[in-house]
Amino acid sequence: MFENGPVSTKSRASDGIAHPSDHEPDERGHFGRYGGRFVPEALIAALDELTTVYDKARGDREFLDELDRLHRDYTGRPSPLTDAPRLGEHAGGARILLKREDLNHTGSHKINNVLGQALLTKRMGKKRVIAETGAGQHGVATATACALLGLECVVYMGEVDTERQALNVARMRLLGAKVVPVKSGSRTLKDAINEALRDWVTNVDETHYLLGTAAGPHPFPTMVRDLHRIIGLEAREQVLERVGRLPDVVAACVGGGSNAIGIFHAFIDDPGVRLVGFEPGGDGVSTGRHGATLTAGSPGALHGALSYLLQDDDGQTIESHSISAGLDYPASGPSTRCSRTWGAPSTARSPMPRRWTRSRCSRAPRGSSRPSSRPTPSRVRCAWARSSGPTR
Amino acid sequence: MFENGPVSTKSRASDGIAHPSDHEPDERGHFGRYGGRFVPEALIAALDELTTVYDKARGDREFLDELDRLHRDYTGRPSPLTDAPRLGEHAGGARILLKREDLNHTGSHKINNVLGQALLTKRMGKKRVIAETGAGQHGVATATACALLGLECVVYMGEVDTERQALNVARMRLLGAKVVPVKSGSRTLKDAINEALRDWVTNVDETHYLLGTAAGPHPFPTMVRDLHRIIGLEAREQVLERVGRLPDVVAACVGGGSNAIGIFHAFIDDPGVRLVGFEPGGDGVSTGRHGATLTAGSPGALHGALSYLLQDDDGQTIESHSISAGLDYPASGPSTRCSRTWGAPSTARSPMPRRWTRSRCSRAPRGSSRPSSRPTPSRVRCAWARSSGPTR
Amino acid sequence: MSGVQQIFEGARAEGRGALVGYLPAGYPTVDGSVELLSAMVEGGCDLLEVGIPYSDPVMDGPTIQAAADTALRAGFRLRDVLSVVERVSAAGGRAVVMTYYNPVLRYGVDAFARDLAAAGGLGVITPDLIPDEADEWLAASDAHGLDRIFLVAPSSTEERIATTAAATRGFLYATSTMGVTGARDAVATAAPGLVARCRAHTALPIGVGLGVRSADQAAEVAGFADGVIVGSAFVTAAETGGAGGVRALAAELAGGVRRAPAPA
Amino acid sequence: MSGVQQIFEGARAEGRGALVGYLPAGYPTVDGSVELLSAMVEGGCDLLEVGIPYSDPVMDGPTIQAAADTALRAGFRLRDVLSVVERVSAAGGRAVVMTYYNPVLRYGVDAFARDLAAAGGLGVITPDLIPDEADEWLAASDAHGLDRIFLVAPSSTEERIATTAAATRGFLYATSTMGVTGARDAVATAAPGLVARCRAHTALPIGVGLGVRSADQAAEVAGFADGVIVGSAFVTAAETGGAGGVRALAAELAGGVRRAPAPA
Ligand SMILES: Cc1ncc(COP(=O)(O)O)c(C=O)c1O
Ligand SMILES: Cc1ncc(COP(=O)(O)O)c(C=O)c1O
Numbered sequence A, B: 001m002f003e004n005g006p007v008s009t010k011s012r013a014s015d016g017i018a019h020p021s022d023h024e025p026d027e028r029g030h031f032g033r034y035g036g037r038f039v040p041e042a043l044i045a046a047l048d049e050l051t052t053v054y055d056k057a058r059g060d061r062e063f064l065d066e067l068d069r070l071h072r073d074y075t076g077r078p079s080p081l082t083d084a085p086r087l088g089e090h091a092g093g094a095r096i097l098l099k100r101e102d103l104n105h106t107g108s109h110k111i112n113n114v115l116g117q118a119l120l121t122k123r124m125g126k127k128r129v130i131a132e133t134g135a136g137q138h139g140v141a142t143a144t145a146c147a148l149l150g151l152e153c154v155v156y157m158g159e160v161d162t163e164r165q166a167l168n169v170a171r172m173r174l175l176g177a178k179v180v181p182v183k184s185g186s187r188t189l190k191d192a193i194n195e196a197l198r199d200w201v202t203n204v205d206e207t208h209y210l211l212g213t214a215a216g217p218h219p220f221p222t223m224v225r226d227l228h229r230i231i232g233l234e235a236r237e238q239v240l241e242r243v244g245r246l247p248d249v250v251a252a253c254v255g256g257g258s259n260a261i262g263i264f265h266a267f268i269d270d271p272g273v274r275l276v277g278f279e280p281g282g283d284g285v286s287t288g289r290h291g292a293t294l295t296a297g298s299p300g301a302l303h304g305a306l307s308y309l310l311q312d313d314d315g316q317t318i319e320s321h322s323i324s325a326g327l328d329y330p331a332s333g334p335s336t337r338c339s340r341t342w343g344a345p346s347t348a349r350s351p352m353p354r355r356w357t358r359s360r361c362s363r364a365p366r367g368s369s370r371p372s373s374r375p376t377p378s379r380v381r382c383a384w385a386r387s388s389g390p391t392r
Numbered sequence C, D: 001m002s003g004v005q006q007i008f009e010g011a012r013a014e015g016r017g018a019l020v021g022y023l024p025a026g027y028p029t030v031d032g033s034v035e036l037l038s039a040m041v042e043g044g045c046d047l048l049e050v051g052i053p054y055s056d057p058v059m060d061g062p063t064i065q066a067a068a069d070t071a072l073r074a075g076f077r078l079r080d081v082l083s084v085v086e087r088v089s090a091a092g093g094r095a096v097v098m099t100y101y102n103p104v105l106r107y108g109v110d111a112f113a114r115d116l117a118a119a120g121g122l123g124v125i126t127p128d129l130i131p132d133e134a135d136e137w138l139a140a141s142d143a144h145g146l147d148r149i150f151l152v153a154p155s156s157t158e159e160r161i162a163t164t165a166a167a168t169r170g171f172l173y174a175t176s177t178m179g180v181t182g183a184r185d186a187v188a189t190a191a192p193g194l195v196a197r198c199r200a201h202t203a204l205p206i207g208v209g210l211g212v213r214s215a216d217q218a219a220e221v222a223g224f225a226d227g228v229i230v231g232s233a234f235v236t237a238a239e240t241g242g243a244g245g246v247r248a249l250a251a252e253l254a255g256g257v258r259r260a261p262a263p264a
Helices: A041-058 A061-075 A085-090 A110-123 A137-149 A159-164 A166-174 A189-203 A220-243 A258-267 B041-058 B061-075 B085-090 B110-123 B137-149 B159-164 B166-174 B189-203 B220-243 B258-267 C003-013 C030-043 C062-073 C078-090 C101-107 C109-118 C135-144 C158-167 C190-199 C215-222 C232-259 D003-013 D030-043 D062-073 D078-090 D101-107 D109-118 D135-144 D158-167 D190-199 D215-222 D232-259
Strands: A034-038 A081-083 A097-099 A128-133 A152-158 A178-182 A207-209 A249-253 A274-280 A298-302 A304-309 A354-356 A380-385 B034-038 B081-083 B097-099 B128-133 B152-158 B178-182 B207-209 B249-253 B274-280 B298-302 B304-309 B354-356 B380-385 C018-024 C047-051 C095-098 C123-125 C147-149 C172-175 C206-209 C227-230 D018-024 D047-051 D095-098 D123-125 D147-149 D172-175 D206-209 D227-230
Touching (some): A041 A110, A041 A220, A061 A110, A061 B081, A081 A220, A081 B061, A097 A220, A110 A220, A137 A152, A152 A189, A159 A178, A166 A178, A249 A258, A258 A274, A298 D101, B041 B061, B041 B189, B041 C158, B061 B110, B097 B220, B110 B137, B110 B220, B110 B258, B128 B137, B152 B159, B159 B166, B166 B178, B178 B189, B249 B258, C003 C018, C003 C147, C018 C062, C030 C078, C047 C078, C078 C101, C101 C109, C135 C147, C158 C190, C190 C206, C215 C227, C215 C232, D018 D030, D018 D206, D030 D047, D078 D095, D078 D101, D101 D109, D109 D135, D123 D135, D135 D147, D172 D190, D215 D227, D215 D232
Parallel strands (some): A128 A207, A249 A274, A274 A380, B128 B152, B128 B207, B152 B178, B274 B380, C018 C047, C018 C227, C172 C206, C206 C227, D018 D047, D047 D095, D095 D123, D206 D227
Antiparallel strands (some): A034 A304, B298 B304
C-alpha cells in the first residue's frame, strides 16, 4: 500500500549547475532587461574570475562529485516531500505537498548555494569569506560551510537584525564567524549588503563575497539559481513519483528570490503548472509598509543588478517591512524578475495576486528601455501575504 | 572517486520494532534487576493496553508501513552520516562520523519515538496526549506529531525550563499544544514528569502519556528503545558502506538514555566496538552539581522504573545539573542501566570515564537484590563531560 | 489475624466503619507531627496513616505535596518516621506508614521492615508498589510481621484485584477515583462499584480513600466500605487549625462513620 | 574637446595638476551646499564634483555616508541637484555630478542628461556604472553633450582599461586604491602604476581619487596624474570649519597641485 525505503530521486545536487537549461541569461548576465553588473569597476575582475571558475567547475566531475557528496552526507539531500493533509483540508481540499528544505543542515535551503560557493572559494585560492545576512539563516549557513572548509568568515548583519535574531548571532559566533553589526542606513539587510560590498571592494584579492540570494551582479543570480535548482529537480521527480502527475501550482515565498527560483525553475517549461510567488505583505501593500517588491516595486539598480525595487520617486530605496526577518529585503533577484509581466495591471497596489508571465528569458534584446504596458498571458502569479514566510 | 546518489541504507525506520533483538527484557519489562513498573495500580491497565497494542502493531505491516512512510516523507529518514575531518584532526587524528539525528524534522532524534507512539495513540482510540519536556525538544516533537494527527496535546514543562527554553515554548504553542509550566519541586524536568503522571492517573481513559525517553514503566523503556533502534541500524550500515568496517567506538550523550540506547543497540553484539556514554558533568562530578546518574548515582525507583538515580541517603531525589537543559534529568532508562557494571570502581567520583559491561540483559534472574561489587570486563564506558550535550 | 485487620473488625463489631487518618511525619516539624497525630487519635481515628515526605510524590495533589515540602525543608530525615511511629504508638495510637517505594528501597527493604516493626508500626501502604514488583517487600513484611496494604483502582481488572488482594494483608485500599490525593466535593461514583467488585475476590476489609473531607462523605463511604481514609482534609485542618483543628475534624468524621450502618 | 577635458588641459598648460573637489549637494542643506561649493571654487578648485546623496552609497566610507544621510534627512530631493549645479555654475564654478546610477535611472536617463546640461553641468561621474551597462547613458550623454567619467581600478585588466577609456569623455577616474572613499594617511602605492597603465591606452587626462587630504598628498598625486580628486577631506572640513574651512582646504590643496611639475 505504501512504498518504503529511502527517498528515491534520480537528480544529483549538482545537476542544476552541471546541466544548463533553456533559461540562461546573455553572457553578461542579463535576463531580458534585468540583471547585469551595476557595481564599481574594482569588482569586475573578481566577478570575471568567479564566472570563469564557476564555468569551469560546472564541467568538472571532481567538483560536481564533491558537491554531491557534501549534499548527501552533510546537508542531508535529497530533502523529502511531505504531504500536509490537514493543511490541505483547511485550504478547502487541496493536496498540499511541502518540499522540505527546512530539513537541510542549518535549517533552510541556503546551504545549497553556500556549499557550492564555499567550494568555489577554495578553488579560487581565497581564504576569506564575507556574507550578508538578514534573518541569520544565510549567515549561519555560511559560517557553517566556512567552519567545514577552514575559511575565515565575516558576516555583516544589520544592527536591528542582530537584536531580533540574537540566537542566530550566537550560532554564527559559535561556528567561529565574526558577526559585524551594521549601524548605517536602516540597519537591516540592505545595509548589511552595502557594508559587505564595501568590504569586498577593499579586500577583493583574498576575499570571496558569498552572496546569499539570487540577486547581485552577474554571475551571482545565475550561479545561485543553479545551485538551488536541485530543489525543483527533486520536487518534480518526487511529485511525479508520489502523485503520478505534475502539480497544478508551485508556490514559494520570495525574499531575494533564491528558494523561489530554485523550485520554479524545474517547472518553467510545464505549461500546466502555475508558479505563484508570495511576497511579504507587512502591514498591507496599501500602507507602504511591506516587502512586496514585485507587486509594488519598480525597475531599478541596487546591489549590483537591475531588478524590481521598492524606491521613491527619486530612486532612493524604501525600507521594506515584513514580520519575517528573512524576507525583509527591498529588491529581488533578476532571474525571478525576468518572468514578470511588464506593465502595471490595475491590481498593482491592491492586495490581489499580481500576474506574471513566464517568458523565455534567454538572450532577450538588451537596452529595450522601459517596460511596455502590453499585458501578457498570465501563468505566473505574484501574491502577497500578511504573514507568509519562514519563522526563523 | 566519491559515490553519489541518495543515502543508501537498507534498514527501514520500523525495523527496530518489527524485529525483536536478543536483548529483550522479561515479560514484565525487567532488564536484569532494572526496569519494571513502579507506578500506581491505577495506571497498570493503561500500561497493559499499551503493551498489547504495541505488540500487535509490531507485527502489523500496515502500521509498520505507515511508520516507514512518515519517517521517510515527514521525518526525513534515513539521516545522513557526516564525516567531521576537522574535528577528527583536532582530536588527534581520529576519523569521526556524526549520525545526523539533528537533521530529522523537529531537530532531534525525539521524533523517532514520538511518531511511533502517536500512531499507537490513534490505534488505542485515544484523543489526548500528554508529555513532559526538559529542553523542549521532546515537547516540540510531540506537539508536532499531535498537530499532524489531530490529537489534543498538553506538555508539562518545569517553570525553570519554560524560562530558559522560551523559544521552544513558543514553538509548541504555535503547534497548538498547551504548555503547562510546572511550579512544584525543583521546577525542572523531573517535576514535569511528576505532573504528567498525576495528569495521567486522573485522565488515563482518554489520554496517552507520550513519554520522551527510554525510561518510565514497562513497556516504555523497551518501546522507546525499539523506536530509536533505527539510529543504530542505519549508522551501522552506513559506516560499513562508507569505511568498510565497524567503528572502534560508538559514543552518545546520555540524558534519559534514548538516543544512546538507540545507537548503541545495533552494536551490542559487536565485541570489537566500545560503547561510550557521556553524561552531563555540570560543575564537575566531585561538586555534586551534575547529572552523571550512571557514574555517581545508585539504584532506585523513580518515575516508574528501577534504575540509577541521583539520590541522597534517604532516597530523596537530588536535583541534577547540566549546562544542557535536555540532559538535566536525575535518572536514566533501565535498558541502558542493564549493561552497567555493578559495583563502584574507585573512579566513581573522579572525572574519569566509568566502566560498563555489556551483559546480555534478557531474562536475568529477578529480585537479585543489591549490586555485587564484582568488577566486570569493560567494553562499555560511561564518561562525563563538563560541557557535553546538545545546545538546544 | 493481622493487627490492622483487627482494628477494622473491631469497628465492624461496633456496627460502623473504621476511620483512617493520614498526616505526613515531620509536618510541620517532627514534634509537631507527633502532636497532630495524637490529636487525630483523640478525635477518634481508629488507625493512623503516617506519611513519609518524599521529593517526588506522584500520587499526591498540591495539599499533601506542600506539606511534604514543608517537612523536608524543616529537615525531616527518614529515620524520623520511626521515632514518630514509636511516640504515637507509645501514646496508644495504632499506625501504619504510607510511603513511596524509593525511600524504603534506599533504606533497605528488610531493614526498614525490621525497624518499623520494632518501633511499633503495624504495616505499610505502598502507593507506587504493585505486588508484581514486591517480592522483596513481601519477604520482609512476612519476616517482620508487618501488614502490607496494596491499592486497587477503578481501572483494575478482576484478575488484578484478585492477585492484589491475595498479596495484601490488613485491608485492601480502594482508590475511589482515578486521580491524585486532594479533598473533593463529591465522593466519586466509581467507589461503590469498585468495592463491590473487590468483595467478590476477598474477605479482607476494604478501605476507601481519596477525596473525603466531611462527616457526610464519611457516612456515605462507610455505607459501602469498611473503612474511610482521609488525608488532604487533615492536612488542611492542621494548616488552618493546628492540633485543635485536626482533633475537631477527626471527631466530625468519627461521627460520620458512625452514622451509617456498616455493610454486612 | 569636452568642457571637462579643457579644464584639465588648462591646468596642464599652467604646468600643474587640476584640483577636483567633491561635496554632496544638499549638505548640510541645499543653500548650505551652494555656499560650500562656492567656497571650494574661491579656494582654488578647478572642477566641482557635486554628489547626489543616495540611500545606498556602496562606494562611500562613513564620512560621505553620514553627509549624504544629513542631506536626505534635511529633505534633499533629486531635482535639488540641478538647482545646486545651476547656482554654482552661474557663480562661475564648473561642475560635474557624481551619482550612483539608480537615481538617474529613476529620473529617466535621457531626461536627467537633458536637465543637467540645461542647468550648466558638464558631465557625470558614475561609480557603479561600467560602460558595459551604459548603452542608455552613452546615448543620452551624447545627445546632450555631457562628459561621462568612468572609473578604473587597480584590479582592472588592460582590456578593461582600454574599453573604459574608450567610453570615457572628460577625464578618466583612476581609483588609487581598492576601497571606499575616506581620507587616508598615505596615497596607495597602486596609484602610480595604475596611471601608467592607463596612459598606455588613452590620451585622456587622468584624475586620481580616494584618500587624498593634504597638500603633500596632492603634490604627490599631481606628480604622476593630471588631476587630484578630494572628497572626504572636504566633507570633514565643512563639518568642522564650514565654508571657511572648505575654502582653506581648497587653498592648501591648490598649493599642493602647484608644487609638483605635471607629468609630461
Ligand atoms: C528559510 C528562508 N526562506 C526564504 C528566504 C528568503 O530568501 P530567498 O527569497 O532568497 O529564498 C530566507 C531568507 O533568509 C530564508 O531564511
Ligand atoms: C537532542 C537531544 N539529545 C539527547 C537528549 C537526551 O535524551 P536521551 O538521553 O533520551 O536521548 C535530549 C533531551 O531532550 C535531546 O533533546
